[in-house]
Amino acid sequence: MYPRPFEYIAPTSVSDAVRELGNADFAKVMSGGMSLIPMMKLRLLSPELVVDIGRIAGLDQISDDGDTITIGALVRHDDTSESDLVPAALRTAAGWTGDRQVRSRGTTCGAVAHADIAADQPCAVLALGGTMIAQGPNGTREIASEDFFVDVLTSALEPDEILTGIRLSKNGGGSAYDKLGRRGGHTDYAVAGASAHVSMTDGHIRSARVALTGVGTKPTLALGVMEALAGSDGSEASVAEAAQRATEGVTVLEDLYGSVDYKAHLATVMVKRAVLGAIANA
Amino acid sequence: MQVSMTVNGNAVTRDVEPRTLLVHFIREGLSLTGTHVGCETSYCGACTVLVNGKSTKSCTMLAVQAEGADITTVEGLASDGDLHPIQEGFWERHGLQCGYCTPGMIMSALGLLDENPNPTEDEIRHGLEGNLCRCTGYHNIVKAVEYAAAKMRGEEPAPAEWAVKS
Ligand SMILES: Cc1cc2nc3c(=O)[nH]c(=O)nc-3n(C[C@H](O)[C@H](O)[C@H](O)COP(=O)(O)OP(=O)(O)OC[C@H]3O[C@@H](n4cnc5c(N)ncnc54)[C@H](O)[C@@H]3O)c2cc1C
Numbered sequence: 001m002y003p004r005p006f007e008y009i010a011p012t013s014v015s016d017a018v019r020e021l022g023n024a025d026f027a028k029v030m031s032g033g034m035s036l037i038p039m040m041k042l043r044l045l046s047p048e049l050v051v052d053i054g055r056i057a058g059l060d061q062i063s064d065d066g067d068t069i070t071i072g073a074l075v076r077h078d079d080t081s082e083s084d085l086v087p088a089a090l091r092t093a094a095g096w097t098g099d100r101q102v103r104s105r106g107t108t109c110g111a112v113a114h115a116d117i118a119a120d121q122p123c124a125v126l127a128l129g130g131t132m133i134a135q136g137p138n139g140t141r142e143i144a145s146e147d148f149f150v151d152v153l154t155s156a157l158e159p160d161e162i163l164t165g166i167r168l169s170k171n172g173g174g175s176a177y178d179k180l181g182r183r184g185g186h187t188d189y190a191v192a193g194a195s196a197h198v199s200m201t202d203g204h205i206r207s208a209r210v211a212l213t214g215v216g217t218k219p220t221l222a223l224g225v226m227e228a229l230a231g232s233d234g235s236e237a238s239v240a241e242a243a244q245r246a247t248e249g250v251t252v253l254e255d256l257y258g259s260v261d262y263k264a265h266l267a268t269v270m271v272k273r274a275v276l277g278a279i280a281n282a
Numbered sequence: 283m284q285v286s287m288t289v290n291g292n293a294v295t296r297d298v299e300p301r302t303l304l305v306h307f308i309r310e311g312l313s314l315t316g317t318h319v320g321c322e323t324s325y326c327g328a329c330t331v332l333v334n335g336k337s338t339k340s341c342t343m344l345a346v347q348a349e350g351a352d353i354t355t356v357e358g359l360a361s362d363g364d365l366h367p368i369q370e371g372f373w374e375r376h377g378l379q380c381g382y383c384t385p386g387m388i389m390s391a392l393g394l395l396d397e398n399p400n401p402t403e404d405e406i407r408h409g410l411e412g413n414l415c416r417c418t419g420y421h422n423i424v425k426a427v428e429y430a431a432a433k434m435r436g437e438e439p440a441p442a443e444w445a446v447k448s
């Protein structure tokens with residue numbers, strides 16, 4: 001199984017890569033290739049130019065910027081899952097992405113840019129309120145996570161933009177991620193998954209962000225749950241009650257792995273686990 | 283495009299199309315057919331090789347991405363006719379039946395043991411999550427890796443289950 005023929009280039013700077021992207025009618029960025037190459041082999045995607053950003057120096061670091069951290073475009077799932085700087089939700093999501101071979105090559109930024117409907121790390125980044133840093137022909141812009149995921153496999157990135165990093169706040173609180181994988185346990189993409197970030201004051205939840213994956217067309221905030229949690233005491237009963245609102249306002253899709261009812265139910269289970277996990281980590 | 287890399291210690295340079303997958307470069311370009319092609323959809327792990335020491339599915343990497351890389355395939359393990367401890371483990375603990383998955387299993391196990399020389403059974407099973415076997419049911423593969431791990435730590439492997447009298 002070969003991809004269709006294409007031109008390949010491996011520039012050594014982000015600005016060169018952006019220029020190359022602009023020079024072709026249909027160019028694709030490649031970072032880890034763990035989603036791009038399978039899609040090209042299945043001929044779901046046949047770009048005329050592949051711009052491999054894997055040779056650009058300086059993008060493989062998780063930098064500590066004081067109040068925030070930035071995960072560079074070439075930071076692999078393995079690195080993200082093992083870094084003490086990274087919040088628990090994203091560490092867990094990265095450690096449960098694919099298998100060892102996938103985690104040693106696939107990148108956190110690639111997984112987020114790919115925006116699969118059942119992916120792990122986009123969900124965690126959305127719950128953590130991350131900021132995407134994109135570089136294009138007109139310079140750099142920042143995109144909030146709630147504006148980044150647009151539709152099935154579609155992000156807010158322009159075709160000639162590169163996601164150079166993801167910025168996350170270090171402002172405390174606790175976070176967690178949980179999923180049921182398609183191959184059972186935590187293995188493979190999520191049948192349904194949820195991630196939560198909570199900030200506590202005096203034994204109460206001051207604010208919470210909760211995101212879902214696997215149930216709709218994109219990683220989505222569970223706004224009903226967030227509203228119900230704000231100001232609550234974080235007891236198991238109150239979290240279980242809030243979790244009942246998991247798919248409020250979300251169009252749940254049936255797929256090979258579950259019916260609408262099953263997925264909606266699973267979403268409440270995963271939300272409860274993720275929120276209780278986040279409270280325990282706070 | 284011209285691509286150069288080191289495969290099992292030998293420097294190689296070839297002209298390839300950008301779309302040439304590393305697994306085809308290894309099998310057809312270098313005639314090293316120990317690396318197998320199973321699913322071609324990135325799931326089975328039969329094509330696993332080490333790229334700069336990391337287990338990698340060579341059907342999901344372009345040969346041109348391996349420019350300058352250090353590649354180890356299953357052919358690179360035995361030295362002077364002596365099996366590598368992982369190969370010996372698969373032999374001693376019957377870690378294979380048809381053998382199709384075996385080169386990939388061995389290369390994944392090698393990457394795993396490099397990172398974690400003393401894995402628990404659970405860690406071995408998780409570490410081999412990216413490799414599928416249609417024959418063995420995995421039990422003896424886990425035993426083979428446990429055997430190899432002990433050998434590589436310089437310890438005596440636990441006796442085979444079938445040699446233990448109940
Ligand atoms: C066997 C297998 C199992 C998997 N299991 C899971 C799983 O359980 N959960 C899960 O979430 N994912 C899973 N994945 C997908 C994996 O996480 C990929 O690594 C990830 O989706 C893509 O990251 P990448 O760096 O490999 O990106 P690539 O494959 O290189 O690119 C993916 C897409 O994103 C774009 N892109 C990549 N990087 C950038 C960038 N910096 N800027 C702009 N655009 C960019 C590319 O153009 C392409 O469209 C699995 C993949 C495989 C092969």
Ligand code: FES
Pocket residue numbers: 318319320321322323324325326327328329330339340341342
């Ligand atoms: S042939 Fe590469 S994973 Fe199956």
Ligand code: FES
Pocket residue numbers: 377378379380381382383384414415416417418
């Ligand atoms: S021994 Fe036959 S596939 Fe594993």
